[in-house]
Amino acid sequence: xxxxxxxxxxxxxxxxxxxxxxxxxxxxxxxxxxxxxxxxxxxxxxxxxxxxxxxxxxxxxxxxxxxxxxxxxxxxxxxxxxxxxxxxxxxxxxxxxxxxxxxxxxxxxxxxxxxxxxxxxxxxxxxxxxxxxxxxxxxxxxxxxxxxxxxxxxxxxxxxxxxxxxxxxxxxxxxxxxxxxxxxxxxxxxxxxxxxxxxxxxxxxxxxx
Amino acid sequence: xxxxxxxxxxxxxxxxxxxxxxxxxxxxxxxxxxxxxxxxxxxxxxxxxxxxxxxxxxxxxxxxxxxxxxxxxxxxxxxxxxxxxxxxxxxxxxxxxxxxxxxxxxxxxxxxxxxxxxxxxxxxxxxxxxxxxxxxxxxxxxxxxxxxxxxxxxxxxxxxxxxxxxxxxxxxxxxxxxxxxxxxxxxxxxxxxxxxxxxxxxxxxxxxxxxxxxxxxxxxxxxxxxxxxxxxxxxxxxxxxxxxxxxxxxxxxxxxxxxxxxxxxxxxxxxxxxxxxxxxxxxxxxxxxxxxxxxxxxxxxxxxxxxxxxxxxxxxxxxxxxxxxxxxxxxxxxxxxxxxxxxxxxxxxxxxxxxxxxxxxxxxxxxxxxxxxxxxxxxxxxxxxxxxxxxxxxxxxxxxxxxxxxxxxx
Numbered sequence: 001x002x003x004x005x006x007x008x009x010x011x012x013x014x015x016x017x018x019x020x021x022x023x024x025x026x027x028x029x030x031x032x033x034x035x036x037x038x039x040x041x042x043x044x045x046x047x048x049x050x051x052x053x054x055x056x057x058x059x060x061x062x063x064x065x066x067x068x069x070x071x072x073x074x075x076x077x078x079x080x081x082x083x084x085x086x087x088x089x090x091x092x093x094x095x096x097x098x099x100x101x102x103x104x105x106x107x108x109x110x111x112x113x114x115x116x117x118x119x120x121x122x123x124x125x126x127x128x129x130x131x132x133x134x135x136x137x138x139x140x141x142x143x144x145x146x147x148x149x150x151x152x153x154x155x156x157x158x159x160x161x162x163x164x165x166x167x168x169x170x171x172x173x174x175x176x177x178x179x180x181x182x183x184x185x186x187x188x189x190x191x192x193x194x195x196x197x198x199x200x201x202x203x204x205x206x207x208x209x
Numbered sequence: 210x211x212x213x214x215x216x217x218x219x220x221x222x223x224x225x226x227x228x229x230x231x232x233x234x235x236x237x238x239x240x241x242x243x244x245x246x247x248x249x250x251x252x253x254x255x256x257x258x259x260x261x262x263x264x265x266x267x268x269x270x271x272x273x274x275x276x277x278x279x280x281x282x283x284x285x286x287x288x289x290x291x292x293x294x295x296x297x298x299x300x301x302x303x304x305x306x307x308x309x310x311x312x313x314x315x316x317x318x319x320x321x322x323x324x325x326x327x328x329x330x331x332x333x334x335x336x337x338x339x340x341x342x343x344x345x346x347x348x349x350x351x352x353x354x355x356x357x358x359x360x361x362x363x364x365x366x367x368x369x370x371x372x373x374x375x376x377x378x379x380x381x382x383x384x385x386x387x388x389x390x391x392x393x394x395x396x397x398x399x400x401x402x403x404x405x406x407x408x409x410x411x412x413x414x415x416x417x418x419x420x421x422x423x424x425x426x427x428x429x430x431x432x433x434x435x436x437x438x439x440x441x442x443x444x445x446x447x448x449x450x451x452x453x454x455x456x457x458x459x460x461x462x463x464x465x466x467x468x469x470x471x472x473x474x475x476x477x478x479x480x481x482x483x484x485x486x487x488x489x490x491x492x493x494x495x496x497x498x499x500x501x502x503x504x505x506x507x508x509x510x511x512x513x514x515x516x517x518x519x520x521x522x523x524x525x526x527x528x529x530x531x532x533x534x535x536x537x538x539x540x541x542x543x544x545x546x547x548x549x550x551x552x553x554x555x556x557x558x559x560x561x562x563x564x565x566x567x568x569x570x571x572x573x574x575x576x577x578x579x580x581x582x583x584x585x586x587x588x589x590x591x592x593x594x595x596x597x598x599x600x601x602x603x604x605x606x607x608x609x610x611x612x613x614x615x616x617x618x619x
Contacts, residue, residue, distance in 0.1 A: 024313055024550035038587060049441055051455075053555070056579040058568055072582075073553055073566070077453065079461035084553060106442030109589040117276070132618060141277055142577075150347050196230040 007047060007083060015039055021086055028084035033070075036087045037098040040072060044103060049074035049083055052100070055110035057089075057118045059144045068095040068120055089120065099125040117142040217427055232258025237600075241270050245348045245604040248614030254600065261603060264595035266588060267500045271618035283544025284310050284384050285521070287578075292378040294582060294614040297340050298333035298559045299379045300369065302616075307382035309565035312578070314384065314517050314545070320507040322386050327502045328399065329372075329381060330464070330556075331495040335406075337559035338446075338488045338611075340494075345459035345485065345608030346417055349426040352596045357413045360541040362407035364402055373393055384545055385520035386512025396503045401498045412590030414489045427481035431594050431606035434479055441590040444583050445561025446487040447610055457557035469498045481609035488611070515602070519545035544573020560584050560613060580619055584612035 008020045008029050015035050021028035031039050038180040043049045053073040060067055066088035074083045089095035099122040101107040112120040119140035122128060130137060134156035139146055149170040155161035240251035249270035255263040275294070278288040279287050291306040292299035304326045311318065318326075343358035366376040371392055373379040381387055417423045433443065438451035448455055456473040458466040474490035476483030512520050521540050526533040549571040555564035561583025586609050595603050 022550065024315075024548075024552035026553060028551070052442055053562070054553075054564060054566065054579065056566060056581075058577040071566070071579075073564075077455050082553065084551070103439050104442065105593070106586060106589060109585065113585075130269075132272040134269065141274060146277075148277060166304040 007043075010047075011039070011042070014042060021084065023084060026084055027084035028086065031085055031087050032086040033090060033097060034068070036072075036085065037100060037103075040074070040085065040100050041103055043074055043085070044085065047079050047083075048076045049081075051075040051077050052104035052110075053082070053107045055100070055107050055114060057095070057097075057120045058116050059118060059142065065092050066090070067092040068118065070097045070114070070120060072100070082161050094121065095119065096121040096123055098123055101125055116140070119143060212548055233262075234262075234541060235608050236318055239603070241267075245457045245607050247344060247607065247612065249616070250607075250612075252603065254595075254596075254603070256600060258533045259600050261598055261600060262601070264354040264592045267587075268585075268614075269618055271614045275619040276578055276580060280581075281574070283541075283573045284547065284575065285540070285545060288382060289378060289380045293338070293615055294407070294580065294619065295558060295560055295584070296377065296615045297613055298337040299377065299554065299583065300373075300381055300559045301333040301337075302563060303379060303382040303566040304330050304464065305554070305558060305563045306565055307384055308556060309554035309567055310384045310547070313550060313567050313569055314386050314516070314519055314547050314556050315494075316513055316519065318386055318513050319510045321509040322511050322513070324502045324506050325387055325391060325465050325511060326382065327466065327469070327497055329387075330558075331377050331502075332368065332399070333363055334559040335492050336362050336369075339365075341559075341611035342413070342417075342485065342488055342610075343479075345482050345605075345611065346423065348604050350415060350422055352415055354413050355402075357409065357416075361406060361409060364406075368395070368399060368402060371398070383442065383512065383520055385516040386510070390511040394548055396506065399499060400503055403499055407493065409497060410489070410492055417485065418489075424482060426601075426605050427485060427609065429478070429480050429482075430602045431481045431598065431609060432479050433594055434592060437590065437593070438479065439537070441593070442586040443561070443590060444586065445558065446484055446491060447561065447587050450476035450487045450609075452476055452482035455556055457562055461555075463554075463556060469501045471495075471498050481605050481608065484609040484611075546573055547571065549573075555581065556600065558583060560611060560616065561587055563616070582616040582619060584614070584617040585619075588612055588617060 007027055008018060011018045011029065015031065017032045017035065018039065019030045021030045051076045052075065055070070055072055057068055057070045060069065068089040070089060071086040073083065087097065089097060097120055099107065099111055101111060103205050109131060111125050112129060114120050115122060115128050116130040116132050117140060129135060133141065136156065137150060138153065150168070152170060153168040155166060155168060161167065234255070234257050237254045237256055238251060239254055240246040241249040246252065251267040253267060256259050275290055278290060288303060288306065290300040294302045339358040339362050345356040346354040369379055370376045372395060373381040378553040433451045435452045436454050438448045444453070444455065452475055454473065454475050459473055471494040474487045474494070476487055517536065521537055522533040527537045547569045549569050553563050553564060553566045555562040562579030563583055566579040566581065567575050570576045571600070594606055598606065
């Protein structure tokens with residue numbers, strides 16, 4: 001079978017819980033997380049989606065449940081068709097998803113990156129280390145509760161940190177770009193000085209500096 | 210740089226007196242500041258003599274959190290950040306990003322804008338491939354090509370400067386168009402560049418294609434099979450060098466690429482030499498596309514006029530008309546208002562397929578923006594392809610993969 005636009009209908013025979021997902025461009029499907037891996041294997045072997053473009057996740061916000069969704073983008077090198085597969089993570093605190101690095105080696109680094117930046121654990125991944133941030137970094141920066149300025153963190157090299165007393169400091173944001181947030185806009189909040197997460201008019205500059 | 214560690218079987222080997230030349234196991238950190246790692250890539254290599262037994266790339270030295278930044282600024286504000294992804298082809302990144310957001314906004318740009326963007330992409334491809342080729346040649350011992358290509362790139366940067374006002378960080382596109390039309394006579398100068406470039410390119414390629422030293426270093430080195438290239442998500446010349454006939458300009462034409470005639474060079478073996486040949490040929494095809502685009506340059510606008518709430522109005526109008534002033538203020542402060550939705554767009558960039566996955570909840574700021582960078586995906590094959598190769602071949606493989614860390618680490 002070749003990749004077609006109505007892949008949802010074709011899939012529903014095997015995976016009845018698959019539904020079509022709203023998408024601005026390519027066909028997209030929602031799948032339950034438990035089925036995701038089997039589904040992706042079927043898509044690869046029977047539907048011709050042989051190329052894994054991307055694995056990523058999104059954080060829908062701290063109060064939202066399910067909080068995390070994992071996305072797989074597939075491409076068919078024969079038909080030139082894309083498909084997006086999305087699955088919601090069951091656990092909001094410790095999100096997890098099955099690895100597809102055994103189906104596509106390409107997923108290895110994508111999953112490491114998603115784990116690094118969003119904290120989604122990929123079960124069965126052979127080597128789930130951080131890839132962009134350093135080993136031992138305590139946070140997942142792309143989560144919505146992580147501030148844009150960053151958080152005061154010990155240096156990657158403990159020895160250097162102990163001797164110099166230096167830490168990875170948040171970035172001062174006063175004078176930075178006009179920073180906006182998604183959703184309802186409050187223009188005075190978007191003003192650069194108001195966005196400064198270290199100090200501003202409302203919060204005194206720390207005495208130590 | 211090299212730290213020795215005691216492998217348990219080392220002692221056994223030393224005891225064997227019949228082995229006059231023994232190999233020693235050691236682990237070497239290659240990079241992050243190493244001439245052939247083209248930036249700040251570190252490879253932790255385990256060596257057995259000169260053979261690489263394990264290669265563990267360490268990334269992230271250039272991680273700037275571009276995706277986090279994108280979530281906190283308007284769609285237009287992010288354009289300059291795209292320059293800094295693949296900073297050897299900023300124009301192509303600008304175009305890829307703009308098209309992705311325009312897809313979200315359901316916005317059609319005029320034919321003239323599309324043609325300008327195609328010229329930009331192809332000139333960026335030439336400049337990126339030139340550097341890739343020159344650096345690759347230098348890594349395997351041929352200095353001259355590097356000098357030749359820098360001269361040519363300088364001419365290209367002059368053209369970029371004329372078009373965009375900047376040599377390197379161009380920020381040329383806007384959501385719904387480009388920032389300004391081409392200056393008068395610019396296309397003639399581009400054509401003049403193309404005319405003088407092709408003979409020089411041939412000369413450069415002649416210096417390498419049948420060069421004994423170059424072929425010895427690259428032929429049959431770092432072979433990536435077609436199946437491996439697909440499994441590891443390779444795109445661009447690296448995938449095509451392995452015989453994967455994927456070129457998004459042909460398979461999923463965007464920005465009017467379907468109007469142009471060009472060939473997609475594909476390798477047979479997938480070694481470093483094939484990847485080099487593909488890049489060389491691609492530059493010639495880019496010249497072909499540029500010439501066609503200039504020849505058939507449509508008249509009209511360089512931005513989508515109907516996109517009043519997205520594309521900032523001309524400065525002269527902002528300063529004279531109240532409506533336009535308010536409009537401009539809203540676009541700058543709130544950002545161009547976008548509908549909610551999810552789009553994924555990939556463009557065929559010099560290094561491979563650069564993709565933007567934009568999740569919008571409406572408003573002027575993306576909720577999540579994932580950047581799928583070709584260098585990141587292309588490098589993920591390194592542990593596999595470097596294994597059981599000579600240490601000196603690692604240098605050739607890195608050069609032939611032609612990656613940029615700014616894009617890889619984001």
